[in-house]
Amino acid sequence: MNATxxxxxxxxxxxxxxxxxxxxxxxxxxxxxIALIGVCLLFAPSSLSYxxxxxxxxxxxxxxxxxxxxxxxxxxxxxxxxxAGGVSLAVVISTHYPQGNNALLFPAVLMAIAxxxxxxxxxxxxxxxxxxxxxxxxxxxxxxxxxxVFAVSGGVPKTTTTLLAAIAGNRTLGIPNxxxxxxxxxxxxSFFLKKSAAGRRFEAIGANPLxxxxxxxxxxLHQLLAYVFAQLLYCxxxxxxxxxxxxxxxxQGDSLLLPSVAVVVLGGTSLLGGRGFPISTxxxxxxxxxxxxxxxxxxxxxxxxTIIQALALGFGIGVYSVRWTINMTRQTEPV
Amino acid sequence: xxxxxxxNLALTAVATAIALxxxxxxxxxxxxxCGPKKASIALLDGYGGNSWRQVTTASGKEEALKCPxxxxxxxxxxxxxxxxxxxxVKAMAAKGVDALVVFPDAGQAMLPAITSVFxxxxxxxxxxxxxxxxxxxxxxxxxxxxxxxxxxxxxxWIKSVLPQGGNILFVSGPxxxxxxxxxxxxxxxVLGPEYKFINPEPFDxxxxxxxxxxxxxxxxxxxxxxxxxxxxxxxxxxxxxxxxFKQSGRSIPALATSDGNSLGCLWTDVHQDNPDFKLFTVSxxxxxxxxxxxxxxxAVTGGTPPTEETFKGPVFENSVTGAPHPVQCRKDLPGQIxxxxxxxxxxxxxxxxxx
Numbered sequence: 307m308n309a310t311x312x313x314x315x316x317x318x319x320x321x322x323x324x325x326x327x328x329x330x331x332x333x334x335x336x337x338x339x340i341a342l343i344g345v346c347l348l349f350a351p352s353s354l355s356y357x358x359x360x361x362x363x364x365x366x367x368x369x370x371x372x373x374x375x376x377x378x379x380x381x382x383x384x385x386x387x388x389x390a391g392g393v394s395l396a397v398v399i400s401t402h403y404p405q406g407n408n409a410l411l412f413p414a415v416l417m418a419i420a421x422x423x424x425x426x427x428x429x430x431x432x433x434x435x436x437x438x439x440x441x442x443x444x445x446x447x448x449x450x451x452x453x454x455v456f457a458v459s460g461g462v463p464k465t466t467t468t469l470l471a472a473i474a475g476n477r478t479l480g481i482p483n484x485x486x487x488x489x490x491x492x493x494x495x496s497f498f499l500k501k502s503a504a505g506r507r508f509e510a511i512g513a514n515p516l517x518x519x520x521x522x523x524x525x526x527l528h529q530l531l532a533y534v535f536a537q538l539l540y541c542x543x544x545x546x547x548x549x550x551x552x553x554x555x556x557x558q559g560d561s562l563l564l565p566s567v568a569v570v571v572l573g574g575t576s577l578l579g580g581r582g583f584p585i586s587t588x589x590x591x592x593x594x595x596x597x598x599x600x601x602x603x604x605x606x607x608x609x610x611x612t613i614i615q616a617l618a619l620g621f622g623i624g625v626y627s628v629r630w631t632i633n634m635t636r637q638t639e640p641v
Numbered sequence: 642x643x644x645x646x647x648x649n650l651a652l653t654a655v656a657t658a659i660a661l662x663x664x665x666x667x668x669x670x671x672x673x674x675c676g677p678k679k680a681s682i683a684l685l686d687g688y689g690g691n692s693w694r695q696v697t698t699a700s701g702k703e704e705a706l707k708c709p710x711x712x713x714x715x716x717x718x719x720x721x722x723x724x725x726x727x728x729x730v731k732a733m734a735a736k737g738v739d740a741l742v743v744f745p746d747a748g749q750a751m752l753p754a755i756t757s758v759f760x761x762x763x764x765x766x767x768x769x770x771x772x773x774x775x776x777x778x779x780x781x782x783x784x785x786x787x788x789x790x791x792x793x794x795x796x797x798w799i800k801s802v803l804p805q806g807g808n809i810l811f812v813s814g815p816x817x818x819x820x821x822x823x824x825x826x827x828x829x830x831v832l833g834p835e836y837k838f839i840n841p842e843p844f845d846x847x848x849x850x851x852x853x854x855x856x857x858x859x860x861x862x863x864x865x866x867x868x869x870x871x872x873x874x875x876x877x878x879x880x881x882x883x884x885x886f887k888q889s890g891r892s893i894p895a896l897a898t899s900d901g902n903s904l905g906c907l908w909t910d911v912h913q914d915n916p917d918f919k920l921f922t923v924s925x926x927x928x929x930x931x932x933x934x935x936x937x938x939x940a941v942t943g944g945t946p947p948t949e950e951t952f953k954g955p956v957f958e959n960s961v962t963g964a965p966h967p968v969q970c971r972k973d974l975p976g977q978i979x980x981x982x983x984x985x986x987x988x989x990x991x992x993x994x995x996x
Contacts, residue, residue, distance in 0.1 A: 352860075357859070362859050365855075465977075551851040602860035602861075603860045605840075608846040
């Protein structure tokens with residue numbers, strides 16, 4: 307509680323001290339990304355070639371979309387571990403139900419969306435109404451979702467329909483289509499959070515639920531909807547993933563869970579809830595993806611690749627922790 | 642009279658055909674590894690949730706039921722959970738199953754359970770993944786797979802299509818997996834220094850995951866302007882990644898890998914636009930389970946054990962010579978079946994459609 311209060315007060319104070327037109331989180335992630343691009347240009351220029359970017363950016367787009375979903379939940383002080391099950395379920399519904407028949411793709415997409423809404427409602431009801439710990443509740447729902455994945459697929463991959471492969475995997479004006487979907491998701495989430503009254507209420511509730519309840523805001527409803535919107539974004543990512551990889555496995559969502567949390571943290575959003583930074587989260591997705599492409603291009607062993615990513619995450623958390631400590635110090639000086 | 646002669650001749654022919662048919666039937670019904678003693682058998686998977694395992698399970702069942710002495714066939718799936726796999730092994734033995742064929746995915750963690758079942762007097766045959774221990778002490782027989790043989794087969798083909806040497810990109814599954822390491826030993830035993838491995842030692846890690854394979858290949862294509870041949874031990878995981886070459890304006894290079902219907906169909910669709918795309922596959926080795934079943938059945942029913950002790954995956958497709966087979970594609974059937982397997986494509990389709 308103290309921490310969330312500090313988080314709220316740190317925002318305006320930081321603005322007064324430095325008079326930055328953009329948030330410090332945004333500046334940090336942009337500088338880190340530019341620095342990474344510089345390192346790539348020096349040591350692994352091939353990772354920034356058109357062919358490499360064209361092949362890797364669709365995966366950055368996927369991380370960005372699931373990151374935006376995780377962002378909404380983290381803003382409410384929650385944590386969504388059902389992401390892996392949500393993405394995997396969308397993948398298997400969109401590949402198994404049509405069985406390669408393009409005509410059945412649209413009903414499959416509707417089914418996937420319906421499942422996502424149900425999963426989001428289950429998470430939201432358990433966390434906001436029944437007050438279950440978010441980690442425990444979403445682990446449980448994740449197990450249910452994987453039960454559904456097995457029921458649909460039996461764990462067996464199916465080849466994607468040609469229509470979905472074209473929608474998700476083709477290019478428009480030389481840019482992979484998945485990037486347009488990520489951009490659309492970013493615009494919707496940013497507009498909702500920053501420009502709508504509901505979005506402002508959403509952030510205020512995340513920063514301090516007790517104060518929000520005291521002023522009459524519907525805390526439980528906003529928390530519940532965070533999980534529903536998050537699942538819808540996971541569903542979108544699952545559908546795109548099914549199109550981008552021609553023969554996706556039934557457990558394709560597993561590898562997206564850690565990156566989704568990493569980009570939220572790297573984007574500067576506090577894991578304690580409150581203000582969210584969607585644009586920074588999307589830039590952090592590019593950063594994280596480029597970092598793994600850099601490691602692959604340099605040709606370091608697999609163990610080192612994992613360590614490099616973990617160090618980047620530690621660096622992200624460290625940067626924001628240091629800033630937070632300085633703010634605390636300054637906050638006490640005038641008093 | 643003539644009519645009677647014809648009738649007699651026809652009857653004789655029919656009788657002969659029936660007799661011969663009976664003999665063939667009897668031969669097919671009782672292979673040499675099938676003894677007279679009645680017994681039940683179980684197949685235990687550490688992880689049964691993919692099409693390869695489903696085809697393998699169906700193959701194991703088909704093989705076991707070739708022996709009329711087998712009265713019951715059971716199956717259990719560990720679902721990737723080591724605890725469950727261990728309790729499955731013990732539960733099957735406790736239920737009174739006489740012979741167990743085990744895919745010990747969890748490796749050495751399975752050895753105590755396997756040993757205790759063996760010590761209780763059951764026949765137990767682990768296959769494909771080594772669980773440690775010794776035959777006769779911890780289990781009846783271990784039926785391994787000769788992955789070095791696959792590496793040698795790929796290496797010999799690479800020498801035939803690139804006699805002057807070239808750049809090889811070798812991709813395998815999880816980091817340090819013994820299958821990939823053995824295949825590399827096989828490759829290097831055949832290929833000289835004129836063949837350069839351009840991947841990080843010992844191989845590019847893909848976890849056999851199509852998404853990670855796509856990312857790895859993207860980086861390798863951007864980094865290496867010249868890739869002459871790709872070697873992969875799971876061909877179907879490359880299906881989504883190979884079109885990346887087209888996006889970079891390059892031809893898909895030669896590919897030495899394992900078979901899969903989706904891969905064969907990809908080659909059929911795109912090889913004319915990709916002049917360098919030569920394809921060579923070894924069998925994906927679903928039939929490894931058949932040899933393990935034969936050993937288990939022979940031991941439990943008193944049959945003659947097979948002569949082979951290790952499964953050697955045969956060469957399957959060669960797009961250059963067409964021998965032993967040209968590239969196979971059955972577009973009417975799912976991409977997730979393996980035409981190299983002995984199990985008929987229709988039976989495989991049934992197996993992979995089962996939920």
